[in-house]
Amino acid sequence: MIFNSIDYFIFLPTVFLLYWFAFQKNVTLQNLFILTVSYFFYCWWDCRFLLLVVLCSAMNYAAGILLGAVENQKIRKIVLVFSCFLSLGLLCIFKYFNFFVESFINAFALVGVHLQERTLNIILPVGISFYTFKALGYTIDVYKRKMEPTKDIIAFFCFVGFFPQLLAGPIDRATNLLPQFYSKRTFSYDKAADGMRQILWGMFKKIVIADNCAVQVNYIFSNHDVLPASALFFGAVFFSFQIYGDFSGYSDISIGTARLLGFNTMRNFRVPYFSRDIAEFWRRWHISLTSWFRDYLYIPLGGNRGGLFKVVRNTFIVFLVCGLWHGANWTFIFWGLINAIYFLPLLILGKNRNHLNTVAQGKTLPNIKELSQMVTTFTISTLAWIFFRADSISQAFSYIGNIFSKTITATPHANEAEILPFISIMVAVEWLQRDKEHALEKLEMNPVIRWVIYYALILIIIFFGEFGERNFIYFQF
Numbered sequence: 001m002i003f004n005s006i007d008y009f010i011f012l013p014t015v016f017l018l019y020w021f022a023f024q025k026n027v028t029l030q031n032l033f034i035l036t037v038s039y040f041f042y043c044w045w046d047c048r049f050l051l052l053v054v055l056c057s058a059m060n061y062a063a064g065i066l067l068g069a070v071e072n073q074k075i076r077k078i079v080l081v082f083s084c085f086l087s088l089g090l091l092c093i094f095k096y097f098n099f100f101v102e103s104f105i106n107a108f109a110l111v112g113v114h115l116q117e118r119t120l121n122i123i124l125p126v127g128i129s130f131y132t133f134k135a136l137g138y139t140i141d142v143y144k145r146k147m148e149p150t151k152d153i154i155a156f157f158c159f160v161g162f163f164p165q166l167l168a169g170p171i172d173r174a175t176n177l178l179p180q181f182y183s184k185r186t187f188s189y190d191k192a193a194d195g196m197r198q199i200l201w202g203m204f205k206k207i208v209i210a211d212n213c214a215v216q217v218n219y220i221f222s223n224h225d226v227l228p229a230s231a232l233f234f235g236a237v238f239f240s241f242q243i244y245g246d247f248s249g250y251s252d253i254s255i256g257t258a259r260l261l262g263f264n265t266m267r268n269f270r271v272p273y274f275s276r277d278i279a280e281f282w283r284r285w286h287i288s289l290t291s292w293f294r295d296y297l298y299i300p301l302g303g304n305r306g307g308l309f310k311v312v313r314n315t316f317i318v319f320l321v322c323g324l325w326h327g328a329n330w331t332f333i334f335w336g337l338i339n340a341i342y343f344l345p346l347l348i349l350g351k352n353r354n355h356l357n358t359v360a361q362g363k364t365l366p367n368i369k370e371l372s373q374m375v376t377t378f379t380i381s382t383l384a385w386i387f388f389r390a391d392s393i394s395q396a397f398s399y400i401g402n403i404f405s406k407t408i409t410a411t412p413h414a415n416e417a418e419i420l421p422f423i424s425i426m427v428a429v430e431w432l433q434r435d436k437e438h439a440l441e442k443l444e445m446n447p448v449i450r451w452v453i454y455y456a457l458i459l460i461i462i463f464f465g466e467f468g469e470r471n472f473i474y475f476q477f
Contacts, residue, residue, distance in 0.1 A: 001044035002167075002471060003253045004206055011041070016260055020187050027184040031154045034181075034261070038163035042127070045167075049125035052090060057160040059086050060135040064142045064149035064156075080143045084136060091132045094125055096328045126475050127167040129325060133292055135160045138174035140296055147175050155181035164257040168250050168474040170268040170288035177265060185262030195259030197440040197454075202252025204457050209245030209426055210473075211466035212419050213238040221389060224399045228410035232403045238416075239389050240382045241423055244273065246473045247286070252438055271434045273381075273427075274359050276373035278342040279352040281381060289325070293318050312347055316340045326388070327476065331396065335387040342380055358435050422464065 001007050015037050023033040042050050063083035070076050138159070142149045150156050159178045165171075220227060220235030227235075251268035258265045268288050275281035282290055301314040316337075323336020346352040359374065360366040366374065383400065390396035426439075433439045443450045 001041050002475075003250065003257075004203065004211075004467075004470065007044065011037075012257065012260075019261060024184070024187070027182065028154065030185060031158050031181055034163075035154060035158050035161060038158070038161040038166060041163040042161070042166055045126055046123075049123075049128075052094075052125050052128060053131055053161050053166070054157075056087060056090065056132055056135050057157045059083060060139045060160070061150075061153055061156045063139045065151070067139070067142045068149035076143060080139065083139050087132050087136050087139075091128055094123075094128055096324075098328065124476065130169045130171055131160055131166060133171050133289075134165070134169075134174075137171070137292060137296060138178065141174055147178075150178060152182065162258070162263075164254040164261075165265065168247070168254075168472055169286075170251055170254065170266050171292050172266050172288065177263065180263050188262065191259050191262065194441065195256040198252045198256030198259065198438045200256075200454065200457055201438060201440045202249040202254075202256060203461055205245040205249030205252065205426060206472070207249075207461050207465035207467065208422050209419075210242045210249060211246075211470045212422065212464070213242035213245065214470060215466060216415060216419065217242055217389070221399070224395070224402060227402075228407035228412065229403050229405045230408055230410050231412040231416075232399060233408065234412050234416045236382050236386055236399075236403065238419065240273070240378070240385050241426075243385065243388070243473055244269075245426070250472045250474065255438075267437060271430050273378050274374055274431065274434055275377045276355045276359060276370060277346060277351070277377055278339065278380065279346050280355040281377055282339070282343075283356075289322070293322055297321060308348065312344065315343055315347060319343070331387050331390055331393055334393050334396075335384055338384045338387060342384070361435070422460070425460075 001011060019030065019033060023029045039050055039053070042053060060083060063079055066079045067076055070079065138147075138156075141147050155178065158181050159174060162172075162177070217235055217239045220231055220238075224232055224235070248269040255265050255267070266288055268286060270284040270287065272281050272284035275284055298314055298318045301317060302310050303314065304311055319336040319340035320333060321336070323332040323334070323339075326332040326335075343352065346354075359370055386399055387393065387396040390399060429439045433441065436442060440453075443453065
């Protein structure tokens, strides 16, 4: 089941009504209901892989219990390593087995040794990268004694399988979300209304922005060798907005849905395309994943300690692993490498934490310097996204090479102009609300105008949205 489907528009109101009117008597009933509907939500895609969600939950729950019961540090480390091995082992088998086998065979072929290819016909379970990291983060936090292990198995299984986050995050921390399953939730009109606003904005970004961009992007990338450079330019820009509208739209719907049920989950995007350098961009893009890698990989590697060489080494490792996390293809690894290279000058000059505040804070418009910084960051991010979208590294280089040709001044398709007004609306609204948790939060204006905005967005979605239940991009990760 996906958020932008008729099924979900039936599922969510049903869950909402039953949750608040039939299962609000005590926390156990609420949690059992959430666990049931979460597993039903996942089974709507494929019941066979629900076992992996249960297995991942059970392994990390048991690891937490063992870590809490044992004081000997060597034994605790063995438990942690074994838990990581099992969790990441399942992830590697389902997501990376064929990739590693094919890469191994290709490496031997370069030196003239031809091995027989033996790959498996493996279906990638939706959400496996997300719920694996979510559960593993809990085990690591218990090992580091950042939190006490839970003995409430229902609450823990709810935490891992929570349906708003199950398929594509955010990868919420156990320290934030798990304790919320311990106490009974009470209905809050303000929280529910805010959740509805965030869901509305997420639907606008997904159905109007991302899915309309996808139509153009798919055509342009498929025909990049015959289209003029001007069309390729728009294709690259539209993919930047497609992936942002798609994934941040998913995150908005996920966070808004959780708020409807009384939960506060972590923010996943903070207007990243208004960033003034690539370091700020990565503090604002897919926050739950980047902060996960920071806390559970970058810092254990040494973080900022040990001199410039180790800092650069750790940064490159994180970006390469981040690229691999996104998919079993060399294009993702190369995309991670490009972003690490972008990061390098900031690390060397010690300017990777220069922009910690909101751009043009307290002002209506940015100054010339801020505007040029944002345009530069968006441009280099867009170039990197070409590798993310391309089927192969060679196709990405071919695409970029064709952009920088004399046909850049040629007339592109007429269809490009249809999407630009909606992109402009999204950019304008998010700029005005850039210091808020989401774009429709606390619209401090006349109630009539506020409701006109809501209905206008609904009408735009209905009349200009690209329907057909398009999957979210990050479902493949």
